[in-house]
Amino acid sequence: MTLSLEPITLPLTTNEKGVVYVEGSRIPIDFVIYEYLEGATAEDIVQNYPSLSLSAIHAILSYYLTHRSEVDTYIAQQEQLAEAKYLEIKERSQQKDLRQRLLSRLDR
16 A cells, blocks of 8 residues: 655645634634644643644644744744734823813813
């Protein structure tokens, strides 16, 4: 018997904003990698995300281990984007509070 040695299709997809998700889910690759780096096994990750298959997790982790620097750079960029968005929302919120305080002074 001979084994069929076909390449495994990577179960990842990218949306229009460039965010990489596990195919067929709304779970970004970041979540899988964060769990792995915290010591979770593939089985632990599937338990935490039951919509993902064990084979998908193994494929993603294999990809990560093969392309670690590239994936780490991508995750760092995603973290920077998230931080920028957080600061933007926080600033807008503070401006709204300032406006409300100023308006309340006019009512006195």
